[in-house]
Amino acid sequence: MSFPFTLPExxxxxxxxxxxxxxxxxGGGVIGVCAALALAEDGLRVVLCEKGRVAAEQSSRNxxxxxxxxxxxxxxxxxxxxxxxxxxxxxxxxxxLGLRRVGVTYLGETEAEVARFSSxxxxxxxxxVSSRLLDREGVARLLPGASTRWAGGAAHADRHGxxxxxxxxxxxxxxxxRAARGxxxxxxxxxxxxxTEAGAVTGVxxxxxxxxxxRVLVAGGAWSxxxxxRHGVSIPQxxxxxxxxxTGPLPQVTGTAxxxxxxxxxxxGDGGYTLAPSTASEFYVGPDALRAARxxxxxLRETGFDIRLHPAAxxxxxxxxxxxxxxxxADETPFERMRILTxxxxxxKAHSACAAFAESFPEAGPVTPRTAWAGxxxxxxxxxxxxxxxxxxxxxxxxxxMSGHGFGIGPAFGRIAAALMQDRDxxxxxxxxxxxxxxxxxxxRPGPGF
Numbered sequence: 404m405s406f407p408f409t410l411p412e413x414x415x416x417x418x419x420x421x422x423x424x425x426x427x428x429x430g431g432g433v434i435g436v437c438a439a440l441a442l443a444e445d446g447l448r449v450v451l452c453e454k455g456r457v458a459a460e461q462s463s464r465n466x467x468x469x470x471x472x473x474x475x476x477x478x479x480x481x482x483x484x485x486x487x488x489x490x491x492x493x494x495x496x497x498x499x500l501g502l503r504r505v506g507v508t509y510l511g512e513t514e515a516e517v518a519r520f521s522s523x524x525x526x527x528x529x530x531x532v533s534s535r536l537l538d539r540e541g542v543a544r545l546l547p548g549a550s551t552r553w554a555g556g557a558a559h560a561d562r563h564g565x566x567x568x569x570x571x572x573x574x575x576x577x578x579x580x581r582a583a584r585g586x587x588x589x590x591x592x593x594x595x596x597x598x599t600e601a602g603a604v605t606g607v608x609x610x611x612x613x614x615x616x617x618r619v620l621v622a623g624g625a626w627s628x629x630x631x632x633r634h635g636v637s638i639p640q641x642x643x644x645x646x647x648x649x650t651g652p653l654p655q656v657t658g659t660a661x662x663x664x665x666x667x668x669x670x671x672g673d674g675g676y677t678l679a680p681s682t683a684s685e686f687y688v689g690p691d692a693l694r695a696a697r698x699x700x701x702x703l704r705e706t707g708f709d710i711r712l713h714p715a716a717x718x719x720x721x722x723x724x725x726x727x728x729x730x731x732x733a734d735e736t737p738f739e740r741m742r743i744l745t746x747x748x749x750x751x752k753a754h755s756a757c758a759a760f761a762e763s764f765p766e767a768g769p770v771t772p773r774t775a776w777a778g779x780x781x782x783x784x785x786x787x788x789x790x791x792x793x794x795x796x797x798x799x800x801x802x803x804x805m806s807g808h809g810f811g812i813g814p815a816f817g818r819i820a821a822a823l824m825q826d827r828d829x830x831x832x833x834x835x836x837x838x839x840x841x842x843x844x845x846x847x848r849p850g851p852g853f
Contacts, residue, residue: 408456408458408459408463408743409456409459409743410455410456410459410591410742410743411456414456414589414590414591415456415457415590416453416457416588416589416590417589417590417591418587418589420450420587420589420592420609420611420612420614421448421450421587421614422613422614422615423448423606423614423615423616424447424448424449424450424587424614424615424616425442425447425448425449425616425618426442426447426448426449426450426616426618426619426620426824427449427450427451427452427594427606427607427614427616427618427619427620428449428450428451428452428619428620428622429452429594429607429619429620429621429622429623429630430451430452430453430621430622430623430624430626430627431451431452431453431456431457431458431588431590432457432458432460432461432462432622432624432809432813433458433462433809433810433813433814433817434622434802434805434809434813434816434817434820435451435453435620435622435817436451436457436458436817437488437813437814437816437817437818438620438622438802438817438818438820438821438824439451439586439588439817440586440817441817441818441820441821441822442585442586442821442824442825443584443585443586445821445825446585447585447825448585448587449585449586449587450587450589450614450616451586451587451588451589452589452592452593452594452607452609453588453589453590453591453592454591454592454593454594454626454738454739454742455590455591455742455743456590456742456743457588457590459743460624460625460743460744460778460779461624461625461778461779461780461781461805461809461810462624462809462810462813464647464776464777464778465647465778465807465809465810466647466660466667466669466677466679467669467671467677467810468507468660468669468810468811469485469486469489469502469810469811470482470507470559470811471483471486471527471532471534471559472507472509472523472527472532472534472557472559473509473523473557473851474808474812474850474851475786475787475835475850475851476526476527476530477787477832477834477835477836478787478808478812478835478850479527479530479532480530480831480832481812481815481816481819481831482811482812482815483530483532484814484815484818484830484831485811485812485813485814485815485816488814488815488818489502489811489814490502492814501672503672505658505659505660505669505670506558506559506658506659506660507558507559507659507660507661507662507669508537508542508545508546508556508557508558508559508659508660508661508662509556509557509558509661509662509663510542510551510553510556510661510662510663511553511554511555511556511557511663512553512554512663512664513554514554514555516554516555516664517536517538517554517555517556519851520536520555520556520557521536521557523557523851524536524557533559534557534558534559535557535558536555536556536557537555537556537557537558538555539552539553539554539555541555541556541558542555542556545558545659546657546659546661548656548657548764548766549656549657549763549764550762550763550764550765551663551762551763553663556661558659589609589611591742592609592610592611593609593610593736593738593739594607594608594609594630594738595607595608595609595610595730595732595734595736595738596608596633596634596730596731596732597619597634597796597799598613599796602795602796602797603617603796603797603798604616604617604618604619604796604797604798604799605617605798607619608732610735610736610739616798617798618798618800618824618825619798619799619800620800620801620802620820620821620824621799621800621801621802621803622801622802622803622817622820623803624779624781624803624805624809625642625721625744625779625780625781626721626737626738626744627640627781627801627803627804628640628641628691628721628781628803629691629721629722629726629728629737630738631801632691632728633728633729633730634796635795636793636795636796636799636801637842638783638789638801638803638804638838638841639691639694639695639698639699639783639784639841640691640695640781640782640783640789640803640804641686641691641692641695641699641722641781641782642687642720642721642722642779642780642781642782643684643685643686643710643779643780643782644684644685644686644687644746644749644777644778644779644780645679645680645684645685645777645778645780645807646679646680646748646749646752646753646756646775646776646777647677647678647679647748647753647775647776647777647778648677648678648679648748648753648756648757648772648773648774648775648776649671649675649676649677649678649772649773649774650675650676650678650757650770650771650772650773651674651675651771651773652673652674652675653674653675653676653767653768653770654766654767654768655670655674656764656766656767657670657764658670662681663681664681664682665680665681665755665756665759666678666679666680666681666756666759666760666763667679667680667681668760675773676760676770678753678756678757678760678770678772679756680749680752680753680755680756684710684711684780685710685711685712685713685749686710686711686712686713687713687714687715687716687717687720687722687723688712688713688714688715688716689715689716689720689722689723689724689726690722690724690728691721691722692722695784698784698841698847699784701784701847701849702784702785702786702847702849705849717746719737719740719741720741720744720746720779721737721744721779744778744779745777746777746778746779747777748775748776748777749777750772750775753772753775754771754772757770757771757772758770780805780806780807781803781804781805781806781809782804782806782807783804783806784841784847784849785840785847785848785849785850786806786849786850786851787804787806787808787835787836787850788802788803788804788805788806788808788809788816788836789801789802789803789804789836789837789838790802790816790819790820790823790833790836791823791833791836791837791838791839792823792824792838793838794838794839800820800823800824801838802816802817802819802820806850819831819833
């Protein structure tokens with residue numbers, strides 16, 4: 404079993420590289436692509452450089468959820484904007500993104516978990532979020548075919564109901580960006596270094612040559628910290644491996660997405676389900692992990708994440724012991740040596756997720772993986788991203804460390820990053836996401852752990 408996104412012989416997005424651009428984006432995931440679209444709409448000439456294949460890493464390896472529920476309060480207004488943008492994208496693509504309103508329910512197995520949901524709902528209510536708290540009977544009515552009797556839950560109501568996005572969302576937005584006047588996308592085109600004068604950005608050097616620009620956005624997911632550290636910019640970003648899978652067509656035992664302490668599930672348009680072990684993440688210890696360990700202690704104590712440690716990452720991974728941290732303009736970089744970060748799935752976890760789904764929904768019958776995959780989730784110590792201009796390097800903007808939130812919220816953070824690159828009002832309070840919060844003495848405040 405393997406994930407279907409691989410590196411084709413011929414890149415879909417290819418051609419000559421411009422000598423200059425108004426903005427260069429490092430990374431072709433959902434945030435980079437949406438930032439490119441927003442910049443082009445503002446009349447800028449944009450070059451998006453992707454080391455491998457657009458959307459081939461975490462932007463295509465997630466659960467496919469577009470949710471507001473369970474997010475940090477500072478993310479809620481951004482997530483609401485993202486829901487609107489996803490709907491606009493789907494309409495513009497004649498429904499080919501596969502956007503479906505399925506609802507998302509967080510399921511609590513204990514009264515303590517339900518109390519946490521209630522606390523989150525209280526913090527979210529000022530934003531007009533239409534989620535509601537369910538008791539045991541309410542969950543049973545929502546999921547009548549379930550044999551598991553949860554103590555309660557938090558469910559999206561119709562107005563902000565959770566949505567799921569199919570694989571069309573991985574290919575249609577970049578094609579729209581390519582078609583947009585002013586956007587140039589280049590795959591197999593790693594950015595090696597930034598060029599600066601008097602500390603400010605003046606361009607980038609790619610493996611195909613230099614591009615002059617005064618604006619650069621780094622949206623490289625799990626690779627962002629490695630690239631930034633090469634330029635003296637430090638963020639405590641690490642990555643964890645998470646496994647997911649899809650089944651073949653099954654009896655339709657539920658039309659909603661849900662998650663409890665064992666399992667996340669959502670129905671797909673082909674009659675199957677996307678499943679994942681909900682809290683299980685695997686962490687590879689490397690140089691950055693040791694450097695940032697103290698900053699992560701609180702989140703490990705206070706959240707419900709099941710973290711399994713491995714002593715070393717596979718060769719070539721961003722925080723592997725042997726991955727180079729220093730290189731020059733003419734050197735082959737780690738980004739060229741590993742075009743697509745493809746960790747192997749944990750098949751034991753995949754089969755456990757299938758067993759948990761079959762146990763909770765007996766009418767589904769035997770459940771087996773049709774395809775399983777894994778991705779490296781870029782995370783931060785407080786489980787919220789960095790989306791900010793980097794003050795010590797004028798012209799540099801960062802949008803990374805999405806902590807498993809990036810796909811659903813990506814269109815809005817892409818637009819916000821585009822605004823920051825132009826010194827415009829982003830339309831949201833971004834203090835929670837500032838770059839320097841890990842170095843200015845601010846107390847660590849982890850976001851919701853569900």
